[in-house]
Amino acid sequence: MLKVEDLSKSWKDFSLKRINFEIQKGEYFVILGPSGAGKTLLLEAIAGIFIPDSGRILLNGEDITEKPPEKREIAYIPQNYGLFDHMKVFDNIAYGLKVRKFAREEIRKQVEEIAKALDIKHLLDRKVKNLSAGERQRVAIARAIVISPQVILLDEPFSNLDVNLKNKLLREMKRWRRELNFTAIHVTHSFDEALSLGDKLGIMMNGKMDQVGEVKEVFSKPKTEDIARFLGYENILEGHAEGKILYSENxxxxxPQEFYGRVRVMIPPQNILISKNMIFSSARNNFKAIVEEFEDLGALIKLKLRVNGIKLAAHLTKASFVDMGIKEDEEVYVSFKSTAIHVF
Amino acid sequence: MKDNFSVFLASLGAFLVAFLIIPIAVTVSTQLFDLNALIKALNDEVVLNSLFNSIFTSTVATLISLVFGVPLGYVLARKNFKGKNFIQAVVDIPVTIPHSVVGIMLLFAYSEAILDNYLGIIAAMLFVSASFTVNSARDGFMSVNEKIEYVARTLGASKVRVFFTISLPLALHSIFTGAIMSWARAISEVGAILIVAYYPKTAQVLVMDYFNNYGLSASRPIAVILILISLVIFVTLRRVAVVKGGGSI
Known part of the structure; x- marks a missing residue:
């Protein structure tokens, strides 16, 4: 439906470098990346706010790269929501419909319908100046959805909200998506937004879209070490591979398969089993380890372990941690399947 | 605790306020003891015509500055182009030129077309007052987040529609404030008008005329009427601007 091909743009000291991705109708595409990755610049290019230096943007097969924003049918919600402060909520939501010259009654009907769906019908006569951050966000979403755009672009839509409100609106956004079935590109630096909303995930770093795929796939198989580190993965080891054996430190x-020469691997902490006794299994890597320290992650405990010269992190449920009575400097056994290892 | 420093600063400020208000208060209050002269002036056709000329020409000059100055303010706020600094300097230059010189320059440039007619008065007023409208419009548009304009465009609005429904309403308070300042500057102009268009006589020129021919007391009633009219219009417009803009100016 929307295809971005080799899109590049230089802007002051920053540049977007050959961005490629495609999304289908009804898909919710989350672009995840640290601050300064170029996420907003990419959204602005798709919205038509500026023309890229090279590359193409195709919407339903039509090249829209140089089309002005008003002819693209792509709605854009910037980080501060971009509400028209001199208008009431009703007029904000009705803006796109008035532009399209809908009849007055039809405008009222559509605005009221969308306002009802987003629980803001009671705000329609209020000035947007007097709204809370959460209310402003809903008005911005209503204003974008009501014109039935082909794609909605959302720039960090939850960044101005406190944690409780954010969690509530995240749940509601999932519901709105189901009910209103819109296509969206949502940029964020927050993993929970990507995990709870995204059908597809793109990782953007330093102006490049480094990986695009299903959310689960990207999180479980990050393509590069940089992505793995950005996603918070630990246990990235380097060593010399000879066939199916990796020699790292001692x-x-x-x-999982044969490699030769220097390779980097990542062992997801949640895939490491901890036990007081050695687990014998041919499919597993087994090591004796020392517990250096542990960290409370809420439902999980993160154990920081030393295996010979290598440091590993492993996640354990709090219940298992208490049952096993693990203490610092204690000896435990770690094991993980070779198939759990991700080779970069 | 007593804030001595603030008291000190307020005292210095009070001196200036007193300096500004004393001439107005003395002139108006002195005239109130001579109401007959004030009433006589209000019935004098020459005085009434001159007041009409002043208000009419300053209002027209302000409207012209709005028609041409608001678009210029928008361009200065939104676009970067070669020569932008030069244009900005041209807008600001009239403030720095003595007004008698402005009159001479206008005569050199437009000669007979503006000599002793309404056009001349309006030209002189526009020259010395337009920068207030342009600069206020520019500041007003600069304060409108450009992203909001783009959001409106992604909702389907053309550039023209965005200008009239988003940018202009959001900058209106600032533009209105600038227009009031332009009008005030226009109605207070004398130097350039004296040279370009002594006739048709404006109230500010008539005050000078009476002062030169009949002395201080004779010029006072017209001066007081001019002060009162200017104050009433100025204060009213400012109040409207505050209410519309939801803030102070």
Missing amino acids: IKIEL
């Missing part, structure tokens, strides 16, 4: 690790 340990031998069995790999």
Whole structure:
């Protein structure tokens, strides 16, 4: 439906470098990346706020790269929501319909319908100046959805909200998506937004879209070490591979397939099993480890372990942690399947 | 605790306020003891015509500055182009030129077309007052987040529609404030008008005329009427601007 091909743009000291991705109708595409990755610049290019230096943007097969914003049918919600402060909520939502010369009654009907769906019908006569951040966000979404655009672009829509409100609106956004079935590109630096809303995920760093895929796939198989580190993964090891064996420091690790030469691998902390006794299994890598310290992550405990010269992190449920009575400097056994290892 | 420093600053400020208000208060209050002269002036056709000329020409000059100055303010706020600094300097220059010189320059440039007619008065007023409208419009448009304009465009609005429904209403308070200042500057102009268009006589020129021919007391009633009219219009417009803009100016 929307295809971005080799899009590049230089802006002051920053540049977007050959961005490629495609989304389908009804898909919710989340672009995740640290601040300064170029996410907003990419959205602005798709919205038509500026023309890229090279590359193309195709919407339903039509090249819209140089079309002005008003002819694209792509609605844009900037980070501060971009509400028209001199208008009431009703007039904000009705703006796009008035532009399209809908009849007065039809405008009222559509505005009231969308306002009802987003629980803001009681605000229609209020000035937007007097709204809370959460209310402003709903008005901005209503204003975008009511014109039935092909795609809605959302720039960090939850960044101005406190945690409780954000969680509430995240749940509601999932509901609105189901009920209103819109296509969206949502940029954020927050993992929970990506995990709870995204059908598809793109990782953007330093002006490049480094990986695009299903959310689960990107989180479980980050394509590069940089992405893995950005996603918060630990246990990234470097070593020399000879066939299915990786030699790293003083340990031998069995790999899922054959590799040769220097390789980097990542062992997801949630895939490491901890036990008081050695688990014998041919499919597993087993090591004796020392518990250096542990960290409370809420429902999970993160154990920081030393295996010979290597440091590993492992996640354990709080219940298991208490049952096992693990203490610092204690000896435990760690094991992980070779298939759990991700080779970059 | 007593804030001595603030008291000190307020005292210095009070001196200036007193300096500004004393001439107005003395002139108006002195005239109130001579109401007959004030009433006589109000019935004098020459005085009434001159007042009409002043208000009419300053209002027209302000409207012209709005028609041409608001678009210029928008361009200065939104666009970067070669020569932008030069244009900005041209807008600001009239403030720095003595007004008698302005009159001479206008005569050199437009000669007979503006000599002793309404056009001449309006030209002189526009020259010395337009920068207030242009600069206020520019500041007003600069204060409107450009992203909001783009959001309106992604909702389907053309550039023209965005200008009239988003940018202009959001900058209106600032533009209105500038227009009031322009009008005030226009109605207070004498130097350039004296040279360009002594006739048709404006109230400010008539005050000078009476002062030169008949002395201080004779010029006072017209001066007081001019002060009162200016104050009433100025204060009223400012109040309207505050209410519309929801703030102070």
